[in-house]
Amino acid sequence: MLSGGGEEERPAGLSGATPLTSATGRAPGPTGTPTPDASVGGSTTGPPAPDGTLVTDLTTPTAPVVRSPSPGPSRTVSPSRTPGPPPPPSPLPPAPRGATLRPGDTGPEVKALKQRLHQIDMFDGDMQAQYGHALESAVADYQKRQHITSDPTGVYGPATRRALEAQTSV
Known part of the structure; x- marks a missing residue:
């Protein structure tokens, strides 16, 4: 929260450190305002700490995750016009009465x-x-x-x- 003097109040133990996020959920920039790229998964690095190191929120991704299309061409399932394997041969019809019978005949x-x-x-x-x-x-x-x-x-x-x-x- 901001006090009457326009300065942001800091929790105990964090005096002098820049908070990682503000009330908007964005990381503050060098001026204390949230950086626009933080809301889309960009960098959340704030101004340098008193010892000169940069403070970074490592729990927020630095870039949005983009899924690329599959490497191969897309395949559409459509009815096949190519005939499949031929159906198995149907059993021979029964031999007519008085006909010649040979191996493979039935009836x-x-x-x-x-x-x-x-x-x-x-x-x-x-x-x-x-x-x-x-x-x-x-x-x-x-x-x-x-x-x-x-x-x-x-x-x-x-x-x-x-x-x-x-x-x-x-």
Whole structure:
């Protein structure tokens, strides 16, 4: 506070020292008034102390913190026009009734073939509707025993179908 004489009152023990801030929250300049740069984070150095050293308030930053933009270009997420990886192949549709069956085929016709080969003790694998390696081997063995050469080996074609259906029932 200022007394009637225009001098600023100092707390006990600080006589002769320049206060670091005034009532405005700014550091006083050489004339005792707050410095304008102190309010924006500038230097708060006051006039020299009686011994000639400068008094500085180290709790106030000397310059405002400025955030620079990120070093890389900004990226905007937009829908991709580039197609992604192709979808996995869909399973083959079930083989039509009376069609040639081969490895990779699925469906009730494949299951019926397995049941027919099981009836004549030529297949003892799983009874799922998938034409796999075990079924291919069983068909090839059947073709060899029956001397069927007009169908590809391991493929349940028209000649193999006629012979097996004549021996079995499903």
